[in-house]
Amino acid sequence: xxxxxxxxxxxAVIDLGSNSFYMLVxxxxxxxxxxxxxxxxxxxxxxxxxxxxxxxxxxxxxxxxCLELFxxxxxxxxxxxxxxxxxxxxxxxxxxxxxxxxxxxxxxYPIEVVSGQEEARLIYxxxxxxxxxxxxxxxxxxxxxxxxxxIAIGINSTPxxxxxxxxxxxxxxxxxxxxxxxxxxxxxxARFAAEQQVEKIIKLVKSxxxxxxxxxxxxxxxxxxxxxxxGVTDGIITPKRLDDLVSxxxxxxxFKDIDYPxxxxxxxxxxxxxxxxxxxxxKAFGIQELHYTQSALREGLLYEMVGDHKIHQDIxxxxxxxxxxxxxxxxxxxxxxxxTAQHFFKQWQHFSPVIIxxxxxxxxxxxxxxxxxxxxxxxxxIQKHSAYxxxxxxxxxxxxxxxxxxxxxxxxxxxxFKLDTLPYFSLFENKQIYPLLQILRLAVLVNNQRSNTLDPxxxxxxxxxxxxxxxxxxxxKAFAKSNRLIRLDLxxxxxxxxQNKPWQLELKIG
Numbered sequence: 487x488x489x490x491x492x493x494x495x496x497x498a499v500i501d502l503g504s505n506s507f508y509m510l511v512x513x514x515x516x517x518x519x520x521x522x523x524x525x526x527x528x529x530x531x532x533x534x535x536x537x538x539x540x541x542x543x544x545x546x547x548x549x550x551x552c553l554e555l556f557x558x559x560x561x562x563x564x565x566x567x568x569x570x571x572x573x574x575x576x577x578x579x580x581x582x583x584x585x586x587x588x589x590x591x592x593x594x595y596p597i598e599v600v601s602g603q604e605e606a607r608l609i610y611x612x613x614x615x616x617x618x619x620x621x622x623x624x625x626x627x628x629x630x631x632x633x634x635x636x637i638a639i640g641i642n643s644t645p646x647x648x649x650x651x652x653x654x655x656x657x658x659x660x661x662x663x664x665x666x667x668x669x670x671x672x673x674x675x676a677r678f679a680a681e682q683q684v685e686k687i688i689k690l691v692k693s694x695x696x697x698x699x700x701x702x703x704x705x706x707x708x709x710x711x712x713x714x715x716x717g718v719t720d721g722i723i724t725p726k727r728l729d730d731l732v733s734x735x736x737x738x739x740x741f742k743d744i745d746y747p748x749x750x751x752x753x754x755x756x757x758x759x760x761x762x763x764x765x766x767x768x769k770a771f772g773i774q775e776l777h778y779t780q781s782a783l784r785e786g787l788l789y790e791m792v793g794d795h796k797i798h799q800d801i802x803x804x805x806x807x808x809x810x811x812x813x814x815x816x817x818x819x820x821x822x823x824x825x826t827a828q829h830f831f832k833q834w835q836h837f838s839p840v841i842i843x844x845x846x847x848x849x850x851x852x853x854x855x856x857x858x859x860x861x862x863x864x865x866x867x868i869q870k871h872s873a874y875x876x877x878x879x880x881x882x883x884x885x886x887x888x889x890x891x892x893x894x895x896x897x898x899x900x901x902x903f904k905l906d907t908l909p910y911f912s913l914f915e916n917k918q919i920y921p922l923l924q925i926l927r928l929a930v931l932v933n934n935q936r937s938n939t940l941d942p943x944x945x946x947x948x949x950x951x952x953x954x955x956x957x958x959x960x961x962x963k964a965f966a967k968s969n970r971l972i973r974l975d976l977x978x979x980x981x982x983x984x985q986n987k988p989w990q991l992e993l994k995i996g
Contacts, residue, residue, distance in 0.1 A: 504632025574633030602650020612786030705760030
């Protein structure tokens, strides 16, 4: 596997869905992307979830075997040219780290688990940038997946509403059609369950005055193709056509009996449940016309990975700005802490053998900007309040582990702590996380007096014995003399570090 190759012009995205794992490989030629390889494996990962949200050994094994195959195709790809995301099933599986650890042994690329809202945003980006629509159109996108259904509404390329609901064709097949028998009662139960899932946003969706609607995913593709099978030449889904299709499907007695030419054997196992979900949402929102689009999550990932490398960073930056505004963060103080963190990080980076990539460096600065976001609740336990807000906010641009890491850095930014309580991360190592936390704690601490004129150059940070966890902080003599409280705070911090080996903080006056 190449770590870096500026001339490499192929890119791959992999969607680890609840029903299937899908790999798409493209080649960039003269600023356009050409699909050169596709591979889809029906893994049915969601069927391996039990009532306690534990993935079965067999489902994990199926998924790992698939990734092992995918790795063969990607053996010459740089890490920066591969994007892999897990969706609903990996989001909710309590033992997902068992899957991720096993995957890391055979698949040398990071797997990012994205939130439902982030999945909806990426689906919207993928669809809108590959369909010819007017900029002024209010666009509606729905994607019925194996474990969840994503909904997004937006104008231009920016979604103004992103929602994810825990209803998918695999999970609903298991819940409402356990014997794969077809009857109106089971279908109506599934349909009404879907309507209940979107009940709280029906009025909001209708108020957006949708002008064009698209549907993606296997379920909606199947509906589109069946309409073509029965003579609907444009394949557009309307209320009348959908009603008729539901009536036709309910005439069959069993999933395997459905005999439309375009419906594959694999899709038969989940088509009726997916149809019930889509029917419920379509009716609840009062959609009058919906078009099928081939572009969704994978295309959204490609767009942000290949189209413009600044796009993703800009989205994250805007997310941070929105949170700062929403929670009335003291921007002057937050910026001063971030500037100090940047000062410390550059010095640490000069001495340390550990490599911190750009996204982790950005997360450090963003944690500095958001460390006081919980002040809107209470100063007492501010670090816990701040972490809770970050962990439970909709944060476009961030995958789940990036958002979680941001919340963990903020949670541990002050007071006593125990390193052995830090959670496991599959995308990041402790040797990367520890220095970020050390730098954030020091940056916050030396700004405790909230002076916007603090000169970070009063502090010089070095690494001891080439050990990235052992830091020496030299304080300017004049500064130390006139800022005794900061010096006392640093001495207390020194004790906190001593309680958490292998951390070490050495203080010097120079």
